[in-house]
Amino acid sequence: MTEERSAVVVRDVRKSYGELKAVDGVSFTVAEGEFFGILGPNGAGKTTTLEIVEGLREPDSGEVRLLGESPWPRNVKLLPRIGVQLQASSFFEKLTAKEQLQTFGALYGVSAGTAADMLELVGLADKANEQENKLSGGQRQRLSIACALVHDPDIVFLDEPTAALDPQARRNLWDVLRAIKERGKTIVYTTHYLDEAEILCDRVAIMDTGRILALDPPAVLVRGLDAPTHVTLQKGVLSVVDASALDGVDEAHEDEVSLTLSTRRPAPVLSALAERGALDGLQVRTATLEDVFLNLTGREYRA
């Protein structure tokens, strides 16, 4: 990936609020068309980083380039090329979904018709004439994403778009995010849901206390862990002793409801279990980004 082709270039950005180093030497690049995630618990510095990249805040030091331009101070030439969805749902009072889009579109000189088309993309066409405050949390979130996309920007910044949504609404939103990516947009998004980032992102940066701890495709991060796969079975289908004796099993333990085997070679373990017909209640859990986070910080991930 050459820097000239990069949509976003961030070099050693720092920002302190008094003693607190909110962003402490962050560097990354995002390629055009990439879905880039910044993950971390609350207070990790994700939002501040994003705000600096968007041009809402001036970094104490370091450099940001969006499509080759500096976003700070307010760069009117750059603004039409970036779309920003803010953390709070920022809407005009008492306007319907369609009117919100048309009003935000007008700020960029987008025609009313084009603006209204965005409702289709986020699956709100049937809510066009509902007032924003009558929409559900998920619908509002989708509307705010539509507002960020209304002027057809090249780079889209989304700050925790799935926060505070129920699981069904989160999954609906994933489809919207994938549809945006298919349009060839570069997406930079923050989340504190590691599972979601694993599914959606091409690459993720894991942040904690103002620093990037790791940056790679999710699969690479997980594989790099060399963490065991956990195979869980219903209690009683196999004794702990028999289980431990199976080829490939590193460790077996049992609690009130289930038997869990740890293995680094799941294939022979699973076939051995199948031979014995001992697959009742089978669940296979591979390592996740949560394990990566635990490994990087030495503590449990808490969103």
Added chain:
Amino acid sequence: MTAFKTLSVAMLKGFVRDKVTLFFTFLFPLMFLVIFGLILRDAGADKTRIAVVGDGPIVSALRDSGALELEPYNDENSAVQKVKDGDLPAALIIRGQRLDVRFAQSDQVKSATVLGIVNGFVDKANLAATGQPPTFTFAAEKVEDASLKPIQYLTPGILSWGVAVSAVFGSALTLVSWRRKQVLRRIRLAPISTTSVLSSRILVSTGVALVQGATFIVIASLPLFGLRLSGSWWLAIPLLLLGTIAFFALGMLVGAFAKTEEAASAAANIVVLPMAFLSGTFFPVDQAPAWLQAVSKIFPLRHMNDGMLDVLVRGKGIEALVVPSAILVGFSLVVGFIASRVFKWEE
């Protein structure tokens, strides 16, 4: 231009759809107009009622003249009791040729009026009985004096106040709510100038002020209230516009400091309410003590009131706009400048 138009339409829709704002913009000030207008409608015009026992030529003459309202009673005791109770200022008791007046000591002004009127009728009847032509005569004729009927000063006053309230609250609450909901940040991230956003909001406010003005004047002109507009009423339009801008600027200043909508409301009330009382919204300031009149001169609302009064009802010409306009423009510039200095994009 499209952005400006769309933003204006968006804000107008937001305004029209907000029932609470509509109430405080139109109905609330109108309520004051109606209440004060009705309370003060007949101020000073009430006739004095007295109790009367018996009848005769003097009573008929009194009744025909309409100078007093007569409440007939059958016996002296109940009539006097009414006076004792303080319900009526006096009782007139006819005993053939003799008239007795029993009056309440507490209300000397009314008693004196009653005594004077009754005495006058008795004298006239006596004179008529002698058959002599009167030596001295007098004729009475009404003169329109400079003091205004209540509705004439209430309408410009309450209208100016209503415009001030909606402009201050409108701009302060919009600013605070947009900052809290990060609409301001969103606007800052769009390639649009602050001027476009600000001017579209001002356009909506001035439009609202003009509708307020029209509504007020139409309602006050109903026969029930009886407002009579002067020929130069249209000079109120530039005053309404300048006043709206001045109070819009004041709202921006309030909104720059307030963190929440509640705080903005409270702060706006603290600014607007005392100003309204001291600026002659509900009563003419020229009845107030001199020092209070001097104090009231520092308020832009006072000058807007004065200007409105001059052009709406006093029939003064364009020269009456000079001082109020200059003060409103000056106020807008100074307060607007301070507001732009303390303005914050985000919390």
